[in-house]
Amino acid sequence: MTAMIQLISPVDGRIYAERQYADATQIEHTLAAAADAQAHWKRRPLSERAALCSAVVDAMLAMKDDIVPELAWQMGRPVRYCAGELRGFEERARHMIAIAPEALAAIEPTPVAGFRRLIQREPLGTVLVIAPWNYPYLTAVNTIIPALMAGNSVILKHASQTLLVGERFAQAAARAHLPAGLFNNLLLNHDQTAAIIGSARVQQVNFTGSVGAGHAMENAATGRFLGLGLELGGKDPAYVRADAHLDHAVENLVDGSFFNSGQSCCAVERIYVNEKIYPVFVERFAALTRQYVLGNPLDEATTLGPLVTPGAAVFVRGQIAEALALGAKALIDPTTFPADAPGSAYLAPQVLVDVTHQMSVMRDESFGPVVGIMPVASDDEAIALMNDSEFGLSASIWTQDLAAAERIGNEIDTGTVFMNRCDYLDPALAWTGVKNSGRGVTLSRLGYEHLTRAKSFHLRHEI
Structure with missing residues (x-):
C-alpha cells in the first residue's frame, strides 16, 4: 500500500x-x-x-x-x-x-x-x-x-x-x-x-x-x-543610519520583520541602529508592532497569522526565553495578544533589545515573528555586525545618502543590498546568496x- x-x-x-x-x-x-x-x-x-x-x-x-x-x-x-x-x-x-x-x-x-x-x-x-x-x-x-x-x-x-x-x-x-x-x-x-x-x-x-x-x-x-x-535561508540584517527617514524606516522594517509571521528567508531578523536615533527608533518600532492583530488567518481583520506548525513556534519561544535569560529585554507583552497560546502555532510578535551576538536570536535563523535591535556607533561597527553571520542572503541600509549606501553595500557579504526597502525580489535582478x-x-x-x-x-x- x-x-x-x-x-x-x-x-x-x-x-x-x-x-x-x-x-x-x-x-x-x-x-x-x-x-x-x-x-x-x-x-x-x-x-x-x-x-x-x-x-x-x-x-x-x-x-x-x-x-x-x-x-x-x-x-x-x-x-x-x-x-x-x-x-x-x-x-x-x-x-x-x-x-x-x-x-x-x-x-x-x-x-x-x-x-x-x-x-x-x-x-x-x-x-x-x-x-x-x-x-x-x-x-x-x-x-x-x-x-x-x-x-x-x-x-x-x-x-x-x-x-x-x-x-x-x-x-x-x-x-x-x-x-x-x-x-x-x-x-x-x-x-x-x-x-x-x-x-x-x-x-x-x-x-x-x-x-x-x-x-x-x-x-x-x-x-x-x-x-x-x-x-x-538567511539571518538578514538591517542598518539604520542617523540620517535615515525615521518613519519610513520604522514602518518598512516592522513589515519586513513580521510579514508572513517572519517566515521568509529574506525577513529582517536583526536590526542595527545608530545610537543617536536608537531610543526613538526602538520606541516607534515597538509601538507599531503592538498594532498587529494575531488570530485566525481566515478573518479579514487578522494581520498576523499562526506559524506553520506548533513546533516552529516552540523554537522561536525558545530563542526568546534564552535571550531573556541572558539579559535581553522584551518590549512586547504577549498577554496583550489573546490568541498567543503556549504549545500552539499562534505566537505574538516580539521585539528584543539589550541583545548580543552570543544569543541564538541574533545568530540562528528564527523564521518567526521576533527581531533583535542593537545600537551601533558607526558604519564600520554596523558592517562588522552585519557580516558576523553564517548567512548572506539580503541586507538593507536605511539612509538618505546614496553614496554611503553603495559604499556600505560593497562591504557587506550578501547576495542583495537594499536601500530604503527590504524583503522584496525584483525579477530584473539576480536572486542569489553567499555563505550558508x-x-x-x-x-x-x-x-x-x-x-x-x-x-x-x-x-x-x-x-
Missing part, C-alpha cells in the same frame, strides 16, 4: 488534505514522459513557448478566488495578504517570459572572415524544482516558467505543507494545454527525492529550504555532475544561464 501524506492546517490543527505519495511506477512514468516531452519542446519556437507559458500564468490567476483561502488554510498567512503572492507570481512570470528572447539569444563574437561563430544557449533537459511552503507560488515560479521558456521539462516536488499548490500548477498547465509530460507534479518523500536526484535522469535541481536539507541535496547529487541551485544562504541564481537574465548550457559553433565556410 502506498503511504499517505497528511496536510495539517496551522489554523486549527486538523487534517486539511490527504494524498498518496507517488509510487515507483508513477515516478518512472513521469521521468520518461518528461524526457520525451522535452525532446520535442526544445524544438518549438520561443514565441510558441511564450504563448503557452503565458497561458499557464493566465490559468493560475483565474483560480485566485479559490487559491486565496486555500493558501491561508495550508500555511497560515492571513487572507488579506494571500492575493499579493499571486501578484508577485504574475510579475515574476511575465518578466521572465518577456526577457527570454534577449537572455536566450545566441552570442556572436567579433566577425572573422570565412567563419561563422556563435554560442547558443541549449536547454539542460529535465529540471527538478523542490519548493518550500512559506511562499509556495513565488518560489516555485522562479524556476518553473524560465525553465520551460528555456526549453526544459519540469518536475515539481512541492512541500507537503503546501501540496495543493503543486496541484494548482498542474491544473494551470493542463488548462493552458501544455504538452503532456512537459510539466509534472509529484508527491515525494525524502528518499524518493534523493533517488531521483541520483538517477542521472534530471539535469538540474533547484531547491529552496534549510541548510541541512541543502547538504542532503548535495549528497544525493554526488557524482552526477548535474546543476544544483540552493537557496537555504546557498549558491546559484534565479530570476533576471542570469537565471537563464543556470537553466541552459553553452554550445559553441565554429563554422568555417570559406576554404
Whole structure:
C-alpha cells in the first residue's frame, strides 16, 4: 500500500488534505514522459513557448478566488495578504517570459572572415524544482516558467505543507494545454527525492529550504555532475543610519520583520541602529508592532497569522526565553495578544533589545515573528555586525545618502543590498546568496544561464 501524506492546517490543527505519495511506477512514468516531452519542446519556437507559458500564468490567476483561502488554510498567512503572492507570481512570470528572447539569444563574437561563430544557449533537459511552503507560488515560479521558456521539462516536488499548490500548477498547465509530460507534479518523500536526484535522469535541481536539507541535496547529487541551485535561508540584517527617514524606516522594517509571521528567508531578523536615533527608533518600532492583530488567518481583520506548525513556534519561544535569560529585554507583552497560546502555532510578535551576538536570536535563523535591535556607533561597527553571520542572503541600509549606501553595500557579504526597502525580489535582478544562504541564481537574465548550457559553433565556410 502506498503511504499517505497528511496536510495539517496551522489554523486549527486538523487534517486539511490527504494524498498518496507517488509510487515507483508513477515516478518512472513521469521521468520518461518528461524526457520525451522535452525532446520535442526544445524544438518549438520561443514565441510558441511564450504563448503557452503565458497561458499557464493566465490559468493560475483565474483560480485566485479559490487559491486565496486555500493558501491561508495550508500555511497560515492571513487572507488579506494571500492575493499579493499571486501578484508577485504574475510579475515574476511575465518578466521572465518577456526577457527570454534577449537572455536566450545566441552570442556572436567579433566577425572573422570565412567563419561563422556563435554560442547558443541549449536547454539542460529535465529540471527538478523542490519548493518550500512559506511562499509556495513565488518560489516555485522562479524556476518553473524560465525553465520551460528555456526549453526544459519540469518536475515539481512541492512541500507537503503546501501540496495543493503543486496541484494548482498542474491544473494551470493542463488548462493552458501544455504538452503532456512537459510539466509534472509529484508527491515525494525524502528518499524518493534523493533517488531521483541520483538517477542521472534530471539535469538540474533547484531547491529552496534549510541548510541541512541543502547538504542532503548535495549528497544525493554526488557524482552526477548535474546543476544544483540552493537557496537555504538567511539571518538578514538591517542598518539604520542617523540620517535615515525615521518613519519610513520604522514602518518598512516592522513589515519586513513580521510579514508572513517572519517566515521568509529574506525577513529582517536583526536590526542595527545608530545610537543617536536608537531610543526613538526602538520606541516607534515597538509601538507599531503592538498594532498587529494575531488570530485566525481566515478573518479579514487578522494581520498576523499562526506559524506553520506548533513546533516552529516552540523554537522561536525558545530563542526568546534564552535571550531573556541572558539579559535581553522584551518590549512586547504577549498577554496583550489573546490568541498567543503556549504549545500552539499562534505566537505574538516580539521585539528584543539589550541583545548580543552570543544569543541564538541574533545568530540562528528564527523564521518567526521576533527581531533583535542593537545600537551601533558607526558604519564600520554596523558592517562588522552585519557580516558576523553564517548567512548572506539580503541586507538593507536605511539612509538618505546614496553614496554611503553603495559604499556600505560593497562591504557587506550578501547576495542583495537594499536601500530604503527590504524583503522584496525584483525579477530584473539576480536572486542569489553567499555563505550558508546557498549558491546559484534565479530570476533576471542570469537565471537563464543556470537553466541552459553553452554550445559553441565554429563554422568555417570559406576554404
